[in-house]
Amino acid sequence: MTRLVRVATLAVVVLVCSAHVGSPDAWFEGNAGPYHITVQVVAPGVVPGVATVYARVDGAGVEQVTVQANRFDALAGAPPPETAIPVRNDPGMYSVPLWIMAGGSNSIVVSVRGSLGEGKVVIPVVVVANRRLELNPKLGVGLAVVGVFLLVGLVTIIGAAVRESVLPPGEVPDAARRWKARAAMAASAAVLALALFGGSRWWNSEDAQFNSSIYKPLTSRATIEAAGGQPVLDLRISDSSWVMRNDSMWLGNHHSSHWTPLILDHGKLIHVFMIREPDLLVFAHLHPTTTDSVDFRSSLPPLPAGRYRVYGDIVHESGFNETLTSTVELRDAITNPARATDADDASLISTAAPNGKRATLEDGSIMTLVEGEGRFVEGREASLRFSVVGANGKPLALEPYIGMAGHAVVTRDDGAVFVHLHPAGTFSMASQMAITMRQPGDSVSGRLGQRISASEAMLPPAQLRSDGVVGFPYAFPKPGNYRMWVQVKHAGHVLTGAFVFTVEAARR
Numbered sequence: 001m002t003r004l005v006r007v008a009t010l011a012v013v014v015l016v017c018s019a020h021v022g023s024p025d026a027w028f029e030g031n032a033g034p035y036h037i038t039v040q041v042v043a044p045g046v047v048p049g050v051a052t053v054y055a056r057v058d059g060a061g062v063e064q065v066t067v068q069a070n071r072f073d074a075l076a077g078a079p080p081p082e083t084a085i086p087v088r089n090d091p092g093m094y095s096v097p098l099w100i101m102a103g104g105s106n107s108i109v110v111s112v113r114g115s116l117g118e119g120k121v122v123i124p125v126v127v128v129a130n131r132r133l134e135l136n137p138k139l140g141v142g143l144a145v146v147g148v149f150l151l152v153g154l155v156t157i158i159g160a161a162v163r164e165s166v167l168p169p170g171e172v173p174d175a176a177r178r179w180k181a182r183a184a185m186a187a188s189a190a191v192l193a194l195a196l197f198g199g200s201r202w203w204n205s206e207d208a209q210f211n212s213s214i215y216k217p218l219t220s221r222a223t224i225e226a227a228g229g230q231p232v233l234d235l236r237i238s239d240s241s242w243v244m245r246n247d248s249m250w251l252g253n254h255h256s257s258h259w260t261p262l263i264l265d266h267g268k269l270i271h272v273f274m275i276r277e278p279d280l281l282v283f284a285h286l287h288p289t290t291t292d293s294v295d296f297r298s299s300l301p302p303l304p305a306g307r308y309r310v311y312g313d314i315v316h317e318s319g320f321n322e323t324l325t326s327t328v329e330l331r332d333a334i335t336n337p338a339r340a341t342d343a344d345d346a347s348l349i350s351t352a353a354p355n356g357k358r359a360t361l362e363d364g365s366i367m368t369l370v371e372g373e374g375r376f377v378e379g380r381e382a383s384l385r386f387s388v389v390g391a392n393g394k395p396l397a398l399e400p401y402i403g404m405a406g407h408a409v410v411t412r413d414d415g416a417v418f419v420h421l422h423p424a425g426t427f428s429m430a431s432q433m434a435i436t437m438r439q440p441g442d443s444v445s446g447r448l449g450q451r452i453s454a455s456e457a458m459l460p461p462a463q464l465r466s467d468g469v470v471g472f473p474y475a476f477p478k479p480g481n482y483r484m485w486v487q488v489k490h491a492g493h494v495l496t497g498a499f500v501f502t503v504e505a506a507r508r
Contacts, residue, residue, distance in 0.1 A: 020323050020426065021311070021418035022477060023410075026108070026125045028425040029473040033119015035059060035112045038473055039425075040381070041123060045131040047103035053110070055084060055094045061115030065094040072105040072124075072319045072435050081111065100127045105319035107435045124319050124431035128215035132207075151192060159185035218242050222310040222326035227297075230338035235272060235288060235296045235312050237324065243294060260317035262293050263449040265430035266403040268342070270296050271313040271420065273409055274328075276306045280413065280483045281350040283496065287342035299338040301347040305330050309411075313420050317449045319434035321427070323418065344402050346487060346494035359486075359497030364391045367486060367497035370469070378479045378506040384408070384421075385471035386486055386497070395468030401489035403429065406470040413481045421472040479505040 026041040035057050042052040053067045066081035079101075084094035100106060106127050111120040163173045163181035173181070218239040225234050237243070241256040251258060262269055268287045276282035288298035296312065312324035348362075359367045370385040386406075388396040401407060408421040419426060433452045442448040470488060482501045487494055 020420065021325060022412070022416045023419040023426070024130065025475065025477070026123060026426055027473040027475070028110075028121065028123045028427065029471070030121065030424050031119070032057075032110060032112045032121040034116040035062070035114070035119050037110065037112065037121065038381075039108075039110055039121070039123055040473075040475065041108050041125050043125060043127050044100055045129070046133075047127055047129050048099060048101045049127070051098045051100050051108075051125070051127070053084065053096050053098055053108060054087075055110050055112075056092050057094065057112055058092060059116070062092075062112060063114045064112075066111045066113075067096050067098055068109045068111075069098050069100055069125075070107055070109070071102040072107060072438065081109075100125075103127055103129065105316070105431070105435070107319075122432060122436050123425070124321075124427045124435055126320055126322070129210070129213055130215050132211060132214065154192065155185050155189050158188045217322050218324060220312065220324040220326050222328040224300075224328055224330055225297075227299075228338070231300055231330075231332075231334060233272070233274070233286065233288065233298045233300055233310075233328070235270075235298075235310060235324065235326065237294050237296075260320070261446055261449055262314050263317050263430050263434065264453050265313070265315045265321075265428045268344075268402065269293070269314070272296065272298065273311045273313075273418075273420070274303070274308045275311075275409075275411060275483075276304070276308050277327075277415070278413075279353075280411070281353070282306070282308070282348070283409070283485050283498065284345075284347035285407070285409070285485075285487065285494075285496075286345050289341060298341040298345070300330075300334050301340065301345060302337050302349070303330060303334045303347065304349065305333045309415055309418075311418055311420075313428070315428050315430040315434070317434060317445070319431040321431050323420075325418075344494065346496055348485065348496040348498060350498055354483075354498040354500050356500050356502070359499060361388070361495040361497055363490070363493065363495060365389060365396050365490070365495065367488075367495075369499065376476055376501055376503045378503055379475055379477065380506065381473070381475050383471070384474055384484070385469060388468040388470070388488055388490075388495075395466070396488075396490050398464050398468060398470065399489040399492070400464065401487060401494060405464045406472075406486060406488045408472045408484060408486045410474065410476075410482060410484045412478060413483065416480075417476070417478055417482070419474070421474055423470060423472060425473055476501075476503040479503050 024043045028039040038056045040054045044051050055065055057065060065084040067084055068081040082096045082098055084096040087093040087095050106125045108123045108125050109120055159181040162184040163177055167173060218237050220235060221238045222233065222235045225232050242259055244250040245259045269290060270288055272286040272288055274284040282304060284301055284303065286298045288296035290296045308328050308330060310326045310328050314324065315321040357369045361367055365388055367386050367388045370387060376382045388398065390396045398405060405423045410421060411418045430452060433455065434448060437451060438448060476482065480503055482503055484499045484501060486497045
């Protein structure tokens with residue numbers, strides 16, 4: 001989508017959209033049968049709403065691209081597929097507007113048919129109401145003027161009808177008829193005023209109900225506690241609707257939604273990221289353990305003191321994934337840490353702000369942003385491809401890291417954007433499995449999650465490129481300064497490279 005510019009309009013009343021902070025669009029890069037495709041789903045800000053799906057299909061011989069949306073449990077009734085239209089002056093790009101009728105976890109199915117055969121891919125998309133559209137003041141004044149004109153005109157017509165409609169031509173209304181006309185006008189004005197008052201009360205009630213339906217992520221709280229003389233991060237989901245999720249009576253009394261249980265994503269129930277502010281020089285990727293899916297605890301790696309942003313990515317059995325957000329104050333530096341909670345935990349402490357093109361990794365190898373792709377524009381596809389070479393200048397032999405060729409985290413300096421990326425896109429593999437593996441009998445809570453956990457253990461290792469290159473499909477939703485951490489694995493060690501990017505504003 002190198003020539004596709006899309007300006008993302010984001011709500012200012014809420015910080016968190018979809019499953020990631022300030023980054024509501026879904027991205028996918030991979031294969032739909034014999035075709036390599038890149039898909040961007042521009043999620044609607046209201047439900048029901050219209051999403052826009054862009055699909056780039058590499059290669060020739062494509063005859064048709066269709067797109068279909070459906071809720072994860074198929075309760076919304078899947079509409080027929082929509083045919084995507086080729087984008088002018090952009091070969092291989094197709095687009096289509098798509099109605100999303102139900103909020104929550106949805107699936108987008110992109111199908112490609114051509115000379116190589118047929119293929120399709122299922123992309124999980126979280127759709128939630130995240131903004132309230134305000135009435136344009138000028139439009140409001142105009143509508144008010146027209147409304148007053150129509151109201152006065154209607155009352156006048158009623159008065160004229162009572163006063164003159166039954167009189168013979170040329171006869172002048174007497175005083176009694178004129179009084180009847182005035183009474184009818186007063187009564188009609190009162191009725192119309194009452195109707196307007198009732199309409200106003202109804203509108204305000206609908207508006208309040210919509211405001212209450214605007215998506216709010218589960219509230220959470222991060223603290224540093226001592227366990228066995230060592231500091232431990234405790235990330236707790238403090239939202240009452242989650243803590244009381246198994247109490248049907250409480251949920252009914254408080255009009256709270258029922259949450260499906262959490263499921264493993266690449267063998268982890270939660271992925272936690274710590275970023276020190278305001279310098280963003282310290283980064284940690286942790287995988288806490290839990291006994292109740294409420295408190296998540298993890299030992300901490302060597303970290304300097306400071307205030308940290310804390311993000312926790314979780315996936316529900318419905319396929320709905322979201323990011324918990326909190327902050328925590330680490331008063332004393334950790335110099336003698338306890339054993340890591342998880343073997344895949346990793347961290348990076350930088351002594352100076354990184355640059356945007358090149359990072360030296362812990363083992364001396366070099367991670368480089370592929371040349372010619374270092375200019376980023378708001379809303380435009382950012383080709384985030386990185387090559388990793390060893391100290392000898394040869395491509396590094398990468399190993400799967402948590403089931404992927406690599407992981408990446410992107411955040412804007414002010415925290416208004418945070419997203420956890422994979423080479424396949426912005427969605428979690430667990431979300432995709434929750435949608436594609438669902439069966440009619442999975443109405444029993446937890447049954448699907450057990451099957452997903454068993455299937456994850458049997459997945460083959462990720463297929464890695466031999467040239468040491470790893471990429472992440474994404475488009476920066478806002479202009480500004482961004483920090484990015486890219487994590488790969490080599491010789492059993494997790495290596496983290498840090499980069500700084502400046503994203504330009506799109507031309508309006």
